Amino acid sequence: MGGKRIMKAIVAEDFGEVSLKNVEMPKVKSSDVMIKVKACGVDRTDVIAWIKKEYVAAGYRTRQKYKFPVILGAEASGEITEVGKEVSGWNIGDRVIPEYYTDMCGQCSYCRTGQYNLCPYSKGKGELGRSIDGCFAEYCSIPASSLIRIPDNLSYEEACLTEMVAVTMHGLRRAGFVKPGEAIAILGCGIIGLSALQICKASGCTVVITGTSRDKDRLQLAKKLGADRIVNIEEEDLLKVANDYKGVGFYKDMPGFDYVFVAAPSPSAVEQALRIVRPGGRITQIGHPHSREPISIPYYNVLDDITIYGTSVNTREDWERSLSLMAKGIVKVKDMIKTYPLEKWEQAFKDFWEGKVIRSVLIP
Numbered sequence: 001m002g003g004k005r006i007m008k009a010i011v012a013e014d015f016g017e018v019s020l021k022n023v024e025m026p027k028v029k030s031s032d033v034m035i036k037v038k039a040c041g042v043d044r045t046d047v048i049a050w051i052k053k054e055y056v057a058a059g060y061r062t063r064q065k066y067k068f069p070v071i072l073g074a075e076a077s078g079e080i081t082e083v084g085k086e087v088s089g090w091n092i093g094d095r096v097i098p099e100y101y102t103d104m105c106g107q108c109s110y111c112r113t114g115q116y117n118l119c120p121y122s123k124g125k126g127e128l129g130r131s132i133d134g135c136f137a138e139y140c141s142i143p144a145s146s147l148i149r150i151p152d153n154l155s156y157e158e159a160c161l162t163e164m165v166a167v168t169m170h171g172l173r174r175a176g177f178v179k180p181g182e183a184i185a186i187l188g189c190g191i192i193g194l195s196a197l198q199i200c201k202a203s204g205c206t207v208v209i210t211g212t213s214r215d216k217d218r219l220q221l222a223k224k225l226g227a228d229r230i231v232n233i234e235e236e237d238l239l240k241v242a243n244d245y246k247g248v249g250f251y252k253d254m255p256g257f258d259y260v261f262v263a264a265p266s267p268s269a270v271e272q273a274l275r276i277v278r279p280g281g282r283i284t285q286i287g288h289p290h291s292r293e294p295i296s297i298p299y300y301n302v303l304d305d306i307t308i309y310g311t312s313v314n315t316r317e318d319w320e321r322s323l324s325l326m327a328k329g330i331v332k333v334k335d336m337i338k339t340y341p342l343e344k345w346e347q348a349f350k351d352f353w354e355g356k357v358i359r360s361v362l363i364p
């Protein structure tokens, strides 16, 4: 073989030092496959690597561990172009997405019971686009054990967002999913809130979804995706809205929602959830907190048999369930995507961070 093969990639050398540059193509380890990246979604952790100073200046924190220099990009899809010597079950041409965690210890009690999202020994190791090179690049070498096959009828652009749907799925699964007829409030209308909306509607629930004035387009999309009621919390009092809803079946006399799905990373959103859930109801909190700000829970709430579920990322079960619902058209993400070529990464990061698009997807 001749000289080094070069590709384009978005590399973070340090916080605030992110650029598109030419780098050497990765080498495929014996347990890896090479993928030609077809699409890769921008998420907040990508943007934080770029704007950390402003982020911290705004009083926020991140727990994410980056190992610089690193190629950013975690939410990817691609086509296999090379298969490592020890890999079986995958072929050149297969359409795949990688899981975010690629290097689990596999030995601790969490890993052995399928809860590897909680593995204390793998934190900061093998996290795609954070501690190992990710997919804002033309090619990426990925451990075969973390690959999942994309169903035929799902585009690369849609499939790369499976991770977000899987986060949603994990939150719903933690709370025992939802039951037909339940009255549900979803706080927040980003991709997680909008995915939760579609799953809850497909499950036969009544769904109220909230946003603010800057979410006008997202709330309209929520309506299109089946929301029974959209609420701009700057214009309408959510406590009053909650009084219009009652629990299902046995709980029909109880005002408030059976279940509140919080897809907004702020303590005030959880506090709001506690005020609108019915006694005996459940709450799921999704999302990376921006700070260590405490959540204030009125002590009398302990008399109400309310359960709050915290969630951490997702596991393979959530990915598989999500892909299957996306392939059946039950969860549609197409209208949440804006695509950009790799060269326009700054615009893609900016538009996403400023909320101008629900999800920026880079096409290398």
Ligand SMILES: [Zn+2]
Binding pocket: 104, 105, 106, 107, 108, 109, 110, 111, 112, 116, 119, 120, 121, 122
């Ligand atoms: Zn483990």
